[in-house]
Amino acid sequence: MKSALIFILLGFCFTQYVTVQAQNPIGLKVSASLRGLLLGAAVVVKYLQPNIDQGQYNSNVVKNYQLIVPGYELKPEHIWLDENVYNFSDADWLLGATPNTTGWVQQNGMQLRGHTLVWAYDMRIPRWLLDREASITPEKAKTLLRNYIYTVVGRYRGKIQWWDVINELISNYNNTRPFYIANSFWYRKLGIDYVKYAYIFAHEADPDAKLYYNDFGIQQGGFKADRVFDLIDWLKSENVPIHGVGIQWHIKVSETVTPGDAHYQTAQRFIDRNLDLMVTELDISIPMVDSHPVDPNDIQRQGLAYRSILDYVLYFAPRTPALLTWGFTDRYSWIPAATNYTQGEALPLDANYQPKPAYWQMQDDLARVLLNGIYRLSPKSQPSTCLGIAGNSTRSAVQLYTGACNQTNQQWNLMWLGDGTYRFSPQSVDSSALNAYNVTASTGTVRIYEWIGSFDQEWVISCQGNATYRIGPRNAWQRVLAVDQTSNIVIMNSTRDERQQWIIH
Ligand code: 9MR
Numbered sequence: 001m002k003s004a005l006i007f008i009l010l011g012f013c014f015t016q017y018v019t020v021q022a023q024n025p026i027g028l029k030v031s032a033s034l035r036g037l038l039l040g041a042a043v044v045v046k047y048l049q050p051n052i053d054q055g056q057y058n059s060n061v062v063k064n065y066q067l068i069v070p071g072y073e074l075k076p077e078h079i080w081l082d083e084n085v086y087n088f089s090d091a092d093w094l095l096g097a098t099p100n101t102t103g104w105v106q107q108n109g110m111q112l113r114g115h116t117l118v119w120a121y122d123m124r125i126p127r128w129l130l131d132r133e134a135s136i137t138p139e140k141a142k143t144l145l146r147n148y149i150y151t152v153v154g155r156y157r158g159k160i161q162w163w164d165v166i167n168e169l170i171s172n173y174n175n176t177r178p179f180y181i182a183n184s185f186w187y188r189k190l191g192i193d194y195v196k197y198a199y200i201f202a203h204e205a206d207p208d209a210k211l212y213y214n215d216f217g218i219q220q221g222g223f224k225a226d227r228v229f230d231l232i233d234w235l236k237s238e239n240v241p242i243h244g245v246g247i248q249w250h251i252k253v254s255e256t257v258t259p260g261d262a263h264y265q266t267a268q269r270f271i272d273r274n275l276d277l278m279v280t281e282l283d284i285s286i287p288m289v290d291s292h293p294v295d296p297n298d299i300q301r302q303g304l305a306y307r308s309i310l311d312y313v314l315y316f317a318p319r320t321p322a323l324l325t326w327g328f329t330d331r332y333s334w335i336p337a338a339t340n341y342t343q344g345e346a347l348p349l350d351a352n353y354q355p356k357p358a359y360w361q362m363q364d365d366l367a368r369v370l371l372n373g374i375y376r377l378s379p380k381s382q383p384s385t386c387l388g389i390a391g392n393s394t395r396s397a398v399q400l401y402t403g404a405c406n407q408t409n410q411q412w413n414l415m416w417l418g419d420g421t422y423r424f425s426p427q428s429v430d431s432s433a434l435n436a437y438n439v440t441a442s443t444g445t446v447r448i449y450e451w452i453g454s455f456d457q458e459w460v461i462s463c464q465g466n467a468t469y470r471i472g473p474r475n476a477w478q479r480v481l482a483v484d485q486t487s488n489i490v491i492m493n494s495t496r497d498e499r500q501q502w503i504i505h
Pocket of ligand 1: 071072281334
């Protein structure tokens, strides 16, 4: 029985072997928020209107996400109609037109990611600007860029927490320009320095906004990613304000992601440069024929792929504040048309808004990672020890024991609380529960305390992708249960050290 249980538990952690059954779709955002993760999706503003698909588009956004990115409505091609002429109607509907007014975003408790101030391709630069190219001096071009960024970022100052300042700058082809950037109006007028100017202007317009560089095809490292690293190193050496990188993640179902692989290494390289990292445009395409998957098993594989990317995001917390998919329902996705209908069904909800395995896998990964039962908890750094309590009182201290851990004070009754958190009660004093103290102090402590259902007694468990788990207090998600250098049990900031990884067995 016990070994069967362990097998199941390891299965939950080694995602390749898991098939998750349909459950109650509690909504992804509840469980994501407990982990401090913002789950988001690209939306089309006009579909948020209540009459579209009987309100299903709108209600599914509200139920599952805390963050949206307008797929089109904040781009220069949509907003910038002429010099000093702007179309803010959609953006105002989302955010409110003036500092004191709100829009759909605030009214629904959402946050918004701005995409994008500059898209480096001529195809995405307003036509009127290209038409006047011959008569625009470099100085005038710089003024135009400044005015645009000041106007757009300034209008929504304090309402847009993250901006893609530059999107898709690095060309996929060799060329003679610095960092192999794409040719564009801005490059022809201002050279590579326009990139610097864009970040500086955005920072001046909203000093609190986090400024991102966003691109595709860089998640696994390689030539293009190396050029992005070069670009970032240059920007940093010039003291340009850049805070994060958006990796788009438009991938095929055949791309697998496992801890330690090139995807993880690439993420670490960004984080080593003191940048935040977001998955900004995830979709996972399935090969299609006649509007059906070529291989029906791909729908399950896609679920596991979604889960593995969520694992990767959770692994790098708190440097990974958000994961966004590019759309959320197969009803509206750019993939079929962009691939001549050879790829499709790339998102977590199907064309009728029904959850797919991708949805269940994410919900399962975010919410319920372990079954109720009696467990031992061993830190990975000291696997032959286990967590136990030092006395029989309901307020006993917690410490590590060495040995087989067969005593009831060395085993924990793990209970799912139904909302993404768990209670840990020592078997010997089952009326009490593991309780965190001073969770926000530099070092918090733990002991057991009578179970009263307070947030200090509720714990979020995340799989670390290698059969170990991170255990964090509900009310301080960026902090974790850990063993310190002198083997005390403490609460500290997450570093992913082995002292913070728990084998739950
Ligand atoms: O999905 C977007 C589509 O509606 C727009 O017409 C198009 C051009 O603005 O952009 C699409 O979104 C792209 C995103 O802005 C950047 N990465 C690739 C996305 C898919 O093409």
